[in-house]
Amino acid sequence: MSQPLKELADPEEAAPAAERRLVWLVAAIQLVNVLEFMIVMPLGPDFAKALGIESSHIAYVGGAYTAAAAVTGLLGALFLDRFDRRKALAVCMAGLVVATALGGLAYDLPSLVAARTLAGVFGGPATSLSLSIVADVVPNHRRGRAMAIVSGAFSVASTLGVPLGLELARVGGWNAPLFVVAGLAAVVTAASITLIPPMRQHLDDAKGKVASSFGQVLSRPGAPIMLATLAIVMISVFVIVPNLPTYLQLNGGFPRAQFHWLYVVGGLVALGLMAVTGKLVDRHGALPVVIVSAAIVSADLAIGTLDGRPRIPVFAFFVLFMGGTSLRGVALNALTSKVAPPAERARFQSAASAVQHLACAAGAFLSTLLLTTRPDGSLEGMERVGAMSVILTLTIPLLVAVAERKVGGGGAVEVVVE
Numbered sequence: 001m002s003q004p005l006k007e008l009a010d011p012e013e014a015a016p017a018a019e020r021r022l023v024w025l026v027a028a029i030q031l032v033n034v035l036e037f038m039i040v041m042p043l044g045p046d047f048a049k050a051l052g053i054e055s056s057h058i059a060y061v062g063g064a065y066t067a068a069a070a071v072t073g074l075l076g077a078l079f080l081d082r083f084d085r086r087k088a089l090a091v092c093m094a095g096l097v098v099a100t101a102l103g104g105l106a107y108d109l110p111s112l113v114a115a116r117t118l119a120g121v122f123g124g125p126a127t128s129l130s131l132s133i134v135a136d137v138v139p140n141h142r143r144g145r146a147m148a149i150v151s152g153a154f155s156v157a158s159t160l161g162v163p164l165g166l167e168l169a170r171v172g173g174w175n176a177p178l179f180v181v182a183g184l185a186a187v188v189t190a191a192s193i194t195l196i197p198p199m200r201q202h203l204d205d206a207k208g209k210v211a212s213s214f215g216q217v218l219s220r221p222g223a224p225i226m227l228a229t230l231a232i233v234m235i236s237v238f239v240i241v242p243n244l245p246t247y248l249q250l251n252g253g254f255p256r257a258q259f260h261w262l263y264v265v266g267g268l269v270a271l272g273l274m275a276v277t278g279k280l281v282d283r284h285g286a287l288p289v290v291i292v293s294a295a296i297v298s299a300d301l302a303i304g305t306l307d308g309r310p311r312i313p314v315f316a317f318f319v320l321f322m323g324g325t326s327l328r329g330v331a332l333n334a335l336t337s338k339v340a341p342p343a344e345r346a347r348f349q350s351a352a353s354a355v356q357h358l359a360c361a362a363g364a365f366l367s368t369l370l371l372t373t374r375p376d377g378s379l380e381g382m383e384r385v386g387a388m389s390v391i392l393t394l395t396i397p398l399l400v401a402v403a404e405r406k407v408g409g410g411g412a413v414e415v416v417v418e
Contacts, residue, residue: 022137023146025195026130029093031153032181032188033126035161036100036119037065039177042162042245042259045377046174053109054373059242059364060109061116066238066360068117069124073354076125080346085136085199086192088346089129093189095122097182104178124357128349133199135337135345141282147333148278151326152271159267163260170257201342217344218351222406226339229399230352231359233332236392237325238363239385240301243371248318250378252310265315266322273323277330286331290400293331296324298393305386328396335400338407 044058053061080088099119106112130150138146165177218224248254248262280289300320304310310317340348370388371381 019137019142019146022196023134023149025192026133027150027153029089029188029192030127030130030150031156031161032185033093033096033123033130034153035157035165036096036181036185037123038157038162039165039181040065040103040116041242042166042263043169043174043177044242044245045249045256046169047112048246048377050174051106051108051112053112057109057368058246059368061112062238062242063361063364063368064113064116065120065123066357066364068120068357069127070120070354070356070358070361072121073124073128073350073352073357076128076347076350076353078347080125080128080132080350081343085129085133085346086196089126089133089196090189090193092122092126092129093185093192096126097185097189099123100178100182100185104175104182106175120357124353125350128353129346131333131337132346132349133196135349136199136201136342140338143337144281144330144334145278147281147337148274148330151330151333152274156267156271159264159271162263162267166260166263217340217347220339220344220348222403223339223348225399225403225406226336227352227355229396229403230332230336230356232392232399233328233396234356234359235363235366236297236389236396238360239367239370240305240321240363240389242364243367243379243382243385244318244321246377247305247379247382248310248314250376251308251382252314252317254314262315262318266319269319269323270326274326274330277327278334281331281334285404286335287397287400287404289327289331291397293324293328294393294397296320296327298390300324301386301390301393305382305389308380308383332400335404335407 041062044061047053047061048058096119099115099122102118103112103115106115131147134146134150135143161181165181168176168180218227245259249256249259254262277289297320300317303312304317304321336349336352337345366388367385370384371379374380
C-alpha cells in the first residue's frame with residue numbers, strides 16, 4: 001500500500017518510518033559510490049610507484065572520472081526524469097561495479113585512466129539519482145537533516161573506508177581496495193533493487209502535462225546561480241584534493257604508514273559536524289553555514305599551503321579542511337534540492353552533477369599545470385594552488401546569498417512511496 005509523506009508545519013516532527021528507511025538505504029548507496037571515488041585519491045603515491053606514473057600526473061586519474069561524469073551528467077539532464085528512479089539507479093550501480101573491478105586490473109596510466117573514465121560514466125548519474133530520491137521523499141523542512149545523513153557517507157568513507165583501503169593497499173597491493181569496493185558495490189546494488197520501492201511519483205505528476213525542455217529546467221529561478229556556485233565550489237576543492245596525499249607525505253613529511261589516521265580523525269570530525277549542520281540548515285538556511293565554512297577553509301589553506309609546505313601540524317590542517325568542506329556540502333545539497341519541482345528534479349540534479357564533475361576535472365587538470373615534480377617526488381607550486389583555492393572559497397558566500405534569495409524555501413510537496 002502506498003504511504004503518503006506530507007509536508008508538515010512542525011520542523012521538529014519525527015520523519016515517518018518509511019522515509020527514514022529510504023534515506024538510510026540511499027545513504028548506504030551513496031557511501032559505496034563515494035568510497036569508490038575517494039579511495040583512488042589517497043592511493044596516488046601507490047599508483048605512481050607501482051605503475052610508473054609521475055607524481056604531478058596523478059591528478060589525471062581523478063580528472064578522468066570527473067570529466068566522464070560531467071558528460072553523462074549533461075546527457076542525463078535530457079532524459080533521467082523519464083524513468084523509474086529505482087531502475088535507473090540499479091543500472092548505474094551495476095555499471096559502477098564493473099568499472100571499479102576493471103580499475104583493479106589496470107597496468108599503466110592509460111589503462112587506469114580508461115577504467116576511471118568508465119567509472120565516471122556510471123558514478124555521476126548514480127549520485128544525481130540518489131539525491132533526487134531523497135528530495136522526492138523528504139519535505140523541505142526536514143531535508144537538511146536528510147541530506148546530512150546522505151552527506152555523512154563522505155565522512156564514513158573517510159573514517160572507515162579510506163583507512164581500511166590504505167591498509168589493504170599496503171598489505172595486498174594497490175589494486176586490492178578496488179576489488180573489495182567492487183564487491184561491496186555489488187552487494188549494495190542488489191539491496192537497492194530489492195528494498196527500494198518503485199519511484200514513479202514524478203512520472204505520475206507529469207502525466208497530461210507538456211514536458212519541460214532542458215532550457216526551461218535551467219531557467220528556473222535560482223538555477224543558473226546555483227550551478228555557478230557549485231562550479232566554483234568544486235574547482236576550489238579539486239585544485240587541492242587530488243594532490244593532498246603527495247603534498248602531505250612528501251612536502252609535509254607525514255609518514256605513509258600513519259596516513260590512514262588522517263582520514264579516521266578527519267572523517268569523525270566531519271561526521272559530528274554534519275549531524276549538527278543539517279538542523280542548522282533547516283532552521284536558518286544555507287548562508288550562515290556557508291560563511292562559517294568559508295572562514296575555516298580559507299584560513300586553513302592560507303596557513304597550510306601558501307608557504308609550499310604545511311605551517312601547522314598536518315593533522316590540524318587535514319581535519320580543518322575536511323570539517324570545513326563537509327559543512328558546506330550539507331548546506332549546498334539542501335539548497336540545490338529546492339531548485340526544481342519533482343518532475344524536473346533528476347534532470348536538474350544531473351545538470352548540477354555535470355557542472356560539479358566538470359568543475360572537479362577542471363580543478364584537477366588545472367593543478368597539473370600549476371604543479372611540477374621535484375627530484376624527491378615532492379610538489380613544487382602548492383602555494384599557487386592554495387592561493388587560487390582561497391580566492392575562490394571567499395566568493396562562495398556571496399554566490400550562495402544570491403542563490404538562496406532566488407530559490408527561497410521551496411514549496412510544499414506530497415510524495416508517495418509505493
